[in-house]
Every structure is written in C-alpha cells, then in structure tokens.
Amino acid sequence: MASPQNLKYDADQHLWVDIDGDTATIGITDFAQSQLGDLLYVELPDEDDDFERGDEFSVVESGKKANGLEAPFGFTIVAANDVLDDEPEAINEDAFENWIVRVKITDEDGIDDLVDAAAYDAACQA
C-alpha cells in the first residue's frame, strides 16, 4: 500500500505523523505492520505522560517481534487509542486509520527530520 501523501513519516521508527497545529496523531505505517505480522498486543501510554524525543512511548508486539516505538519529537499524551487494547489487529487491517496516540507537541526538535510519503516509500524499498 502506498503511504498517504497528507502525512509525514519517521523513516527509522516507521511511524506516520499527522500534524495539526500544536497537536499530532501518530501510528505505525502499513509497511511496519506488514513486517511485524499479526499484532497481538499494543502497549499504550497513559494520558498526560510526557515523552522526550527518543523515549519509548509504546510497544507493538506480534507473535515474532516486540517493537518499541520512540518519540520522533517531544510530546505529552492527549489520548491513546483504547480500541487497540481489545483489537490490536485493527492496525493490521488499516494501519493509517488506526492511530496509536494523539499528542500535544512540547518540543519541535525532530519534526524537521520527518519525511514525505515519497521519500518514506523509497526508504522502505531500499
């Protein structure tokens, strides 16, 4: 699946980021879910948890891999997608629809390192 044009991407962490002013919505990409296989568990942070760039804010686990997700920039959790508690496989069905966290951006350092869809898809092909 080609990555949506309207999102930004963290090519190292395989995250998509939808920035809207000082808030953002974050999930893992379709490429990431295809590499992990069927997800069995998504560990979600609590509301108001603070994360600095590089901190692990969630873990996505499949039958063969536990993959930590590191914050691409500093943020505070506004909401975590509770649907994933019962249905982690929702990410396998549509990774771009089923977000993991909504955040308030607290430190923009790192946002400039995000890439567009074309660059991300090219990085996955390499």
Place this chain on the structure above:
Amino acid sequence: MRTFFGEKIMNITVIGAGPGGYEAAIAAAKYGADVTLVEKDEVGGTCLNRGCIPTKAFLGASDALDAVEHAKDFGISVENVSVDYPAIVARKNKIKDGLVKGIKFLLDQNGIRLVKGTAFIESPQLVTVQTEEGPVNVESDKMIIATGSVPVVPKMFKYDGTKVITSDEILDLQEAPKSIIIVGGGVIGCEIGQFLAKMGSKVTIVEALKQILPNEDADVSKQLLRQLKREKIKVITGTAVSEVTVTDDGVKADLANGKSVEADLMLVSIGRRAYLDRLGYEKAGVETDDKGRINVDETMVTNVPNIYAIGDIVATPQLAHVASKEGVTAAQNAVKGMDKKVSYKAVPACVFTDPEVAAVGIREDQAAAAGIETKTGTFEFRGLGKAQAMGKIQGTVKIITDPDNVIIGASVIGPHASDLLAELTMAVELGLTAEQLGDVIHPHPSLSEAVMEAAHDVHGMSIHK
C-alpha cells in the same frame, strides 16, 4: 621453605577470602603448598556476604511473588498473597550462612590455616595479622593479595549508613522502604531497584550516563528499561545528582537537570573501588596504577616477583568469576612456577533482573568504534514454543560475528539469559563460527533454541524468524 620427606613445601599466604582468595587458597593447597588464608570479616567475601548470593536469594523471593501474582495467567488462583519481608531477609541469611560453612569445610579439608584478622604487609615475606588475640606474624615464600573492593561513595552523597546507604546496608533492612532513590543504574541499581519495586517500594533510579546498564548493548538496555517502566519504576538517565540533603523525613536529591527527587532512603550504587586501605603493599614495593589498582601482568604477578594480586584490586572486570579464574591461575603460577596467562577474550557478565541480561565478548558499538566490521543475528524468545509455554516471551538473543562469521560477542536478554550465556561464552572463547554453533543440534523444546536461531540468523537462515 620447609621440606617434607626431602620435597620442598612452599608457604603461601593469601590475603582476602572472597571468591578470588579462597579459590586461590584451595588451588594452592591442591598444588601442594602450605597455605595461610587471612580474612578480617567472613569467608566468601563481598560476593557471598554482601553481593551476588544475597541478592539472588532476594530475587528467589521476588520470583516466587511474581509466580503467585501471575498464577491466574496459568489457570491457577491464589488468594491472600502477602510479603513477609523479615522472613525474606532471614532466608537470605540462612542461605549465606550455609554457604559460609561450606567454604570453611573446604578450607579445612584442604588443610588451609584460616587466620581471622586484618593483614598488614611488612615485607615481601612477612605479613602481620591483627587478630582478636593480638598480632600474629605469618612468614611465607609467596603471597597472593585478594582484598577485593568497597562501594564508592563521594562525600557529596552524605553517606550515613542509615538514610544514605550502599549495597553493604541495603541487604539487611527489616522492611522494604516506602520510597528509595537509587543513584547509579548499573547492575546493583537495577537488580535492587527491581526487587524493592516488587516488594512495594516506590523506586526512582538516577543514572548519569545516557542508558541504564551503561556497559550493555543499547537494545538490551532499552528492553530492560521497558520492563522497569512497566513495573512503575521511575528511571531518569543522562542526569547526575548535584546535591543531596538529608532531612528528618528522608533524603532529597537535586538533579543537574533542575528537578529534584525525594524519598525515605537513598542507595548509592555508582561503582566499587579497590580496597587496599592500610594494607601496607607499598612497604613490600608493590606498585599501583593511577586509579589505585595493583599493577599485574597476565600471569597475575606484581612488580615484586613473589607477590601476586587478583580480583577487584587489579584493572580487570570486577566480577566474582574473573577473580576466581585469576586466583586459581595465580596459585598455579606461584606454586608450580608456571607462567600461565588468564584469557580475557570471553568474560561473561550477567545482570539478574527480570528478564535477565547476560553478555560476553565485544558489543556492536565497541566493534564499530574499533573499526571492526560485524554481522549480527538476532532471535526473539517469543518465537519459541518453550518460551510461550513458560509465559516468558520477552527478550532477544543477539550474536555478533566478524566478517568471517567467527562469533566475537553476544548479548542475551530474556528468561535464563545467564544460563544460556555459557554456550555463547564457549563459542567466543573457542572462536566458533555462527554456522558451527547453529549446526549443533539443540534440544527441543528449550530456550537454547533461541541461541541456535540467532546463530542461523547471522546468515539469514533462521527458520522461525
């Protein structure tokens, strides 16, 4: 040197009865020497009395608690679980006392004279021991110094042994503290921190370097951090403690990042230094390095030909099993006049957290810094039927090879990592290739399959990945 039926019997004095010293003494006795072992405290040293063994006894208790708390996952219900902390400490002491007796029995069996007291080296041939009954002179042909190490506590921490403590005091608390600040996220900090958190303490670990377990692989450190956070342990890295204030209620630590942490207790676990205080080694002409450690060559001999030094007082890894190896080697060289060298190519190191951490040889980042090209293979325990059946799926085996596939290092985080490391240590020591290790039939179902799969993964041939 006295003679026995025309054979010369060598006299050896070993100072310090930790795992380095007592093993050196027994080895020297087995090689035929007449051995005097001097110890001011209890045989077994830090390892048995204030280190490896007591903490493992504690972890035995927290494993038991963990098992009952998660019994429901296995279809077993347990009610009214409670912790009897003094009973945990009592069990620890019983285990320790039993092992101390065991060592004393071994010393007796090998005809070793144990002198209880503080040694002072008068000359390369003479040691004076201050015993309860007064000074005793011990003359010997050769000497092995094995006095070990003590916790490092800079003055700024205001160490008082009650509110600001070290690993020496933490093991005999009669209750788990309500809250504790642990300064130093190394082996001791992580092991004790996790144990106390399971016992109900609110734990904050402050580590000055950028990761907990600074000597371990970065991925391994991250996985352990994930587990500590799941257990609600607060971990602050990349920040040093700038000031400590002891109050009536507890301890306050001001951090370099401007924040501060308060708790009932503070454990300072930032490292250990060579313990050579008032030993008099300089009177015998023994030289030390700029960090106060005794200079030795790979045969463990000092600059004074009849004096050897081993364990935490020399510039090699501060690990019980390294001290033991050095002790036995020194004994062999001293008694048999050999020049056997200790190989440090494959030194296993373990951290008894849950999941356990174990590593040997070179790390990926060390290889990169040294300009060594590497290949890696990894395998996660969750891919094994055995790990799933045990309910212990967190963790990974990572194997590092050189371009010729020779295994030069490995890191394991996961169930029984310390046991699994033995095979990898042998592989590094013997210079096996990933293919040779992977080609060995591994038992199924067992956790060791993760080692086999990681070896195969070095060349992209892991079946279950």
